[in-house]
Amino acid sequence: MLQRGETTLAEQVLSLSYGQAFVAPERRHHRSSMSVRIAEGNALSAKGASALISDSTWRNAIAKQAGDLSVRSFLADYYSTPDHWDVKNSATRVLRALNSWSYSQSGHIEGGSYVSSLSAMVYRGREAHLFHMGDTLVFRLRGAEFEQLTRDHVTDLGGYRYPSRALGLDGSLDIDYVRMPLKQGDLFLFTTRAVRGTLMPSDYVQLIRSDVSDLDAACERLAEAAQLRAAERGYGAEQFCFQLVRIDRLPAEQVDHPGRLYGDLPVPSELGVGDRLDGMEVQAVLSRTAHARVYRMRDLRSDREMVMKAPSPELSSRNAYLEHFLLQQWVVERVNSPFVARVVEPSRPRRYLYYLMGFIGGETLTEWARRHPQASLDQRLDIARQLAQAVQALHRRDVLHQQIHPDNILVDPHGQVVLADFGACHLREGDGHKKARELARQIGLSEHSAPEYALDTDVGRRSDQYSLASTIYWLLTGAVPYAQAPHQLRSHTGLEQMTYRSARTRNPEVSAELDDALRRALDPQRSLRFRRLSEFLYLLRDPRQATRSASGSPARREPASFWQGIAGILLLLLVLSWLLK
Template sequence: MTNDSQLKISYGQAFIAPDKNSVRSTMSVKIPEGSALAAKGIAAVVADSTWRNVIAKQAAETCTRGFLADYYATPDNWDVKTSATKVLSALNSWLFSQGKNVANGNYISSFSAVVLKGRQGHLFHMGDTLVFRLRGGEFEQVSREHTNFMGGYRYPSRALGLDPSVDIDYHQFNLKQGDIFLFTTQAAKGTLVASDYVQLIRQYAADLNQACDQILHTACEKASARGYSSTHFCFQLARVDLLPDEQGESIADAFGALPVPNDMNVGEELDGYRIEEVLNKSAMSCIYRVRDKHTGRQMVLKAPAPQLAMRKDFIRQFIMQQWVVERVNSPYVAKIVDASRPRNSLYYLREYVDGRTLTEWIAQNPNTDLRRMIDLIEQMVKAIRALHRRDILCQGLHPDNILVDQMGMIKLIDFASCAVPGAVDLPSPLVIAKMVGFSSYTAPEYRLSREPNANADQFSLAAIAYWMLTGQKVYVDQMDSLHSRADISRLEYMPSFQYNPMIPVWLDGALRRALQPNPELRYRRLSEFIYDLKKPNPHYIKETQMPLAERSPLVFWKGLSGVLLLLLLLSLMH
């Protein structure tokens, strides 16, 4: 099901070059589908190199292909300006470094891109490529030419690959339905004037490819009549045919409005998927092991609980689960499976993992050695880091949401609490966490209504590690008493080696730091945490040799108070 209010455009192109080795300009338009259209928009670009050789072609093609590939690979919570400027800066650095190794030529290219997202347009420009906009009867140049004159020739004063850093012109503007953007290069200067463009575009508006062909033909004729070179022309038109509605197009809208399926039992079917096992039914979701009737493949189907059909906030969050996690590629995170057929109900599919939950695995392997436990914890770290690399917070870490497969590999399987901080179309991480609910592994900052960061996942991971190694939950029965920041300082950490004497003091030091109630005192990176779990940190060994009053003031003063109270009672008795 598609959304009729999605942004839609038409475009056309035409170019001429004497041969493929002398092409110096390239152009392209990318129109993504589904959630990517809402998250990133549509991009139209043109690039033009300063040289007429094979290197020039490579420079221009690298700019267009590299920008389009990398822009759509940036995190979806980045805004258009952040995504494009970071990509262009990286592209400029690469082109500049390559140009230093070229004797006859360079990797310098002018570049212009217009990104259309929602009801906004974003122009990114450097060099002397040309972008015009036709709106009604007004035809204006929206790009500013960066040029210098040297020895009677015109050269770009700004371009990709020209300097180690690049100064990018950025302009944001409102879109109107019917806006037409024309992309071309300096070669067209001196041939057509504004009235020529307007006349030809309006005359052939029904077919923009034909309009570009006619513009090219007319430009070649006028160039020949004036004695100009007519062998390096390119023209690209992009027209806004439909704008999303005023409130803007959200990522959730891209998935369409599908009904929530009813409760299903073994033997029933949904869109050709046969229910073979009911894995879980809760107040929030129904999870089934299914088999595709057409391919025989086993998968897991997750749908919202039927009673939530009218709860728009829960439905919206459910839709986001698939959108968020399908961007993660890790062997330690269960993969989202694309539906092979159109969906008639709201659900998503993920790969089926033959394994046991971590809770079950620990119960069945009570005497697992320390090294094997650390290996499982390290795999969990890799799963969480894969999410963090895509700017996703897990938030819902729990032993029941982690599977250990038949090969002993960890798989993260539940994404109900996943959130993307800063995403315009998503609720905040704190809102999502409260919606789903807290557990005994949830970081304390959530209970104080403080917006979490990646360190919150570190706490949950360390809390699971503590439970795996000791059989106990950290800060047990203390979390419910958190009502203010002052309460955090009263959380009392019980050393893990008091429950399990096989745990060395340096390993407990790593756990204690990752489980700090104050998130600012935890590890800066998960890689540091797992490093300290695997290799003794001299700092933690030294800590154990410090006086108790310095090592743990709270325990020291509690112990001292207890001794003094006992002495007082004894004195009163005598």
């Protein structure tokens, strides 16, 4: 199983080889999983290559699923993180998310769990990054030196040794992290705790060095020797798995940061109609803001029309914004939805910092509403549902949009809705999204922004839900739901004074159920909105469900007149009780 992965981008070359062997008794289910992934092209420079091994306890009824899941999920999610994130940030976020999911799912399973030990090593540039949980084993063979890189995290219970600090064992995860320089010829061995008590360090060195040109054969020798030694010492039938990774060639120099892959490119200067850049000609200037420029471009080779977005020239030295610009590109590249603008690859190598999107021959939702004042309720609701699916696609990638309003929504001649502006998008984080809120303020709030953006409180998916519902309310009624603009609030007392204006009073075609769904999604208190956007989308499809689900919804604030009436009745009953004594 000898494979190589290499790239020649900017003289940054990394080449790896690997081999594997797996031996297990037929009467037992496999409980271990291992894999190597070598990225290609720019991804190898930005994300590197990965090698993993996972192992679960044999008493686990779903041990094989637990091991396979942890390996597959890490590889899928790690290579989907933004290119400008460093290795530690990307891998740690992925592992913590995987741990949370595994821990929550284990509570619903009888006779098993998704707990597993995991060791993952990422090779990028001239360095290796090791992430370790539990009791899997990683060794390094450099010359004649054989060194264990991981620590055994185990707990003795009733004479049995169980892995501790493993993936999915607890709601919080403690990850061992080691960063180390690489040398050409380094060999890394991945195996499981089953090998304990079989092979000595000298055995490993001898068996691997017997014929280091064939890593599969070296792994087979290790597995056979471990199995023979276990039988000689009377050990029960065990499974053995070995994975070897060899560093064949290192890059000429270390890449400082994945984002530098594009961040080192210069920002385009101010462009006008007729100007040319990288084989494209400017057809129109669509937008000029303090942060970015948006142009409609035509590829001179293919005659294809595209939209180019580039940072504003005066911000060329602001690295913080450039990092966010790279995040915007990642959103366009990774979010796969027909309702979200898609990235277009340039026909020539890029010499400047920008990204391209497919050109949508349509108009903004503001323009559409102005030109279609007689549009039916069904037409408007169809647009609302498409927009909700666009926001849902972003949330699946843990992205907050933060700028949902009619001018950022395009409608093509066929009625297809596309969400196209990502200037304020931000990834969800665990700090109450303070950075996300500050970015939204910097870009600029609108009358559709949720109240929490003005009040320095936590923002999140329900903040996007508010902006979505406000935009839909505007689409159905031509007005906004509150007399006081939420983004102009100065204190929390203002929330209590916000009174929802029923959509039915402005558009009688809106059903009571749909109005109730909008009112809940637009609640000034973030905690009282729908827990999930899918609930709101469901009610947009079938508003009649709003009445049926009301009993399971959070308590809502009733008008003051309602409580005054209740108080009056109680007072009357009290007076009558006195009179009847």
